[in-house]
Amino acid sequence: MTREVYLDNAATMKKYSDAIESESKFYREINANPLRGLYKKSVQATTGVNEAREAVLKLVHADKSYTVIFSRGTTEAINLVANGLILGDDGFGVVSRDDKVVVDIVSHHSNILPWKQRYSNVILSKNLEEDIKGAKVVSLTGVSNVTGENFLKRISEVRRALPEAILGVDGAQMVGHVDFDITSLGVDFVAFSGHKFGAPMGIGGLIIKKELAEKLRPLNFGGEMVDSVSLDGEPTYADIPERLEAGTLPAGAIFGLKAAVKSVKEFGLAEDLVKEAAEQMEKISGVKILAANGLILTFQIEGVHPHDVAQILADENVMVRAGWLCAEPYLRYKGWGPVVRASFSEFNDKADVEALVEVVSKVREKMGL
C-alpha cells in the first residue's frame, strides 16, 4: 500500500499546518528571546508567549486563579510539580517525602515514576475510593493512552471526597481533545503536551493554581527566573510563572502552540472512526478488541505478537504503536500484556479505517496461521 496511514496520534498527533507555519514564521521574522530585550522583536516574542499562555488557559476554561508554567511537556511538568511540592529548608514545598501520594493504576509511566522517585509512600491505586483516604497528593489520568477512557467523572468525585488534598491530572491525552472546565473540576494542576494535539514537540506545561505555583520549588535554576543575584547571599526570585521557567523558552514552539490551540475547533472529531474500525475489526477472526474509546483503539491478534502485528502493518504503510505503551503496570494488571494501539486524529478519514481493517485482516494469514 503506498498511501501513508498514520495511526499513532496518541504518541504524537499529526501537526496543524498553522502550528508549523507559526513556529517557522517566529524564527524567520522574530527570532528574539522573550522576556529579555527591550527592542521591538523581543517585545513581540514576549507578547506571543503571553498570548499563548492566555490561549491555553482559555482552552481549558481556567479562571484567574490559574496560570500556565511552560515545560517540555507532560513528563517534565509532572516532574516539576512532584519535585516542587516537597517541603525543604529552602522555603519551597508543601508536603513531606513520607506523605501519602496516590496515582491511578491506569497511569502512564510519566505519572508514576516522578512520584516514586521522590516519595516513599506512593500507592498505584486499583481502588481509588479506599486508597485516597489520608492522601496528601493525588495525581490522576485524564484520558488513558491505553484505552482512551475519559476519567473526568472520577476526578471530580475524588475532588469532592478530598477537598484538602493536592489533586492533579495527567492531561497528556485530554488537553486539546476533550472539552473540560478546569475551574469547575477544581483540580490544582493539569499537565499537558502540545505535540499531542497538533502543536510542535518540545512545548507543554502545567496549568496550575497560582496559589500552589507560588509554593513550588523550581526544577531548574538559572537565568530568567531571578530578579537579582548578589555576590553572596540568596538571590531574589522572579514572580511566577517565570520563576518556574528558567532558561530561554522555546518561543518558536510556543508560537506554534498558540496556533494549535486556535486550530482545535471541535473536540473528538475522529471518535466515529474509532467506533467504525472497532466494529469492522471485531468481525475478523482472531482479532480481539480490548478497548475502543475516544480516539484510541487497542487490540491483539490471536497467536501473533503485537510487535509482529505492528511490523506487518508498517510494511503496508499503516503506522500503529505496539508494546506496553508506557503503561506496563496497567497492562499487567489487566492481564493483557503487550497490545497494538491505533490512535486517530481529525486528519484521519474513512479510507484510513479501510486500510487498517484490510491489513489487519491479512495478519494471521501472513504469519502462516
Ligand code: PMP
Ligand atoms: N501521560 C500520558 C497519558 C501519555 O500518553 C503521555 C505520552 N505518551 C505522557 C504522559 C508523556 O507525554 P510527553 O512524552 O509528551 O511528556
